[in-house]
Amino acid sequence: MGCLQTNPAVRRYFYRFVPTMTAYAVALLVAEWAIHRFHPRGALLYGLAVLPAVPIIGIIVIVGLYLAEEKDEFQRNLLIQTMLWGLGAILSLTSVWGWLQLYAHVHPFQPFMTFPLFWCFQAVATAVLRWRYR
Amino acid sequence: MKESEPSMSWSQRRSPQWLQKTPAARRYAFRLSWAIFAFVVLSFGLSYLSFHGFHPKGIVAYLFAVLPAIAIIATLVSGGMYLGEETDEFQRHLFVQSILWGVGGIMVLTSVWGWLQLYTHIGHFFTIWTFPFFLVFQSVSWQVLRWRNR
Numbered sequence: 001m002g003c004l005q006t007n008p009a010v011r012r013y014f015y016r017f018v019p020t021m022t023a024y025a026v027a028l029l030v031a032e033w034a035i036h037r038f039h040p041r042g043a044l045l046y047g048l049a050v051l052p053a054v055p056i057i058g059i060i061v062i063v064g065l066y067l068a069e070e071k072d073e074f075q076r077n078l079l080i081q082t083m084l085w086g087l088g089a090i091l092s093l094t095s096v097w098g099w100l101q102l103y104a105h106v107h108p109f110q111p112f113m114t115f116p117l118f119w120c121f122q123a124v125a126t127a128v129l130r131w132r133y134r
Numbered sequence: 135m136k137e138s139e140p141s142m143s144w145s146q147r148r149s150p151q152w153l154q155k156t157p158a159a160r161r162y163a164f165r166l167s168w169a170i171f172a173f174v175v176l177s178f179g180l181s182y183l184s185f186h187g188f189h190p191k192g193i194v195a196y197l198f199a200v201l202p203a204i205a206i207i208a209t210l211v212s213g214g215m216y217l218g219e220e221t222d223e224f225q226r227h228l229f230v231q232s233i234l235w236g237v238g239g240i241m242v243l244t245s246v247w248g249w250l251q252l253y254t255h256i257g258h259f260f261t262i263w264t265f266p267f268f269l270v271f272q273s274v275s276w277q278v279l280r281w282r283n284r
Binding site: 031035045046048049050052053056057060063064067077080081083084087088090091092094095096097098099100101102103104108109110111112113114115118 | 180184189190191195196198199200202203206207210213214217227230231233234235237238240241242244245246247248249250251252253254258259260261262263264265268
């Protein structure tokens with residue numbers, strides 16, 4: 001399984017990525033719970049809405065750090081390619097959904113689903129590309 | 135009087151150094167312009183039809199909805215081609231960083247808006263705006279990064 005071998009940069013990436021993704025999930029649950037429990041208004045409500053966005057910035061910084069630390073150009077290119085595929089998929093999905101909302105009256109797309117869906121598409125692209133280059 | 139380099143184009147002589155583009159970046163700008171032009175024409179066309187009461191149904195509605203996404207894919211393919219063609223590794227690095235900022239910008243915007251949409255009376259985020267917002271975030275951060283590293 002040569003395609004799954006990891007180097008120090010990949011290991012550091014996962015050590016940073018997993019806790020930050022966990023922090024995102026926790027921030028989501030905390031924000032949801034606090035909004036339902038305390039019904040905040042004004043600045044506090046906006047603050048709670050912004051809370052899950054902080055780990056999102058963290059994830060982007062972690063990807064940037066990995067790209068700077070990874071010495072294997074092939075692995076770097078692989079991540080960039082998968083990010084582009086993930087991005088293409090999520091931007092296409094939101095565009096198609098937006099037009100279908102107008103024409104076919106489909107259920108409105110929840111914008112906060114963009115982030116988790118982007119990573120799902122990116123994971124699928126990673127699996128496909130790793131399989132292709134195995 | 136100091137003569138300017140004959141090989142330099144008019145635009146290169148006028149532009150500050152950090153704005154000058156490599157041949158790969160010029161090709162990217164050319165392809166991107168066409169892809170954005172196609173996106174704008176298709177989007178305006180669909181909006182115009184919708185505004186005038188044309189509401190296709192069934193398979194036609196899905197077909198129409200997919201059209202602007204083809205232009206979106208074309209912009210990302212042109213970005214991928216640029217990364218493949220750019221020989222200056224530093225420029226490639228700046229471009230990748232700008233994509234990351236673009237992704238970060240759009241993810242933060244949609245996440246915050248999504249939550250506010252659920253719990254406040256803020257208007258619905260119309261998802262066809264995701265792509266134009268990404269382009270704005272990515273282009274601005276690319277120019278900022280190039281200016282910072284001039």
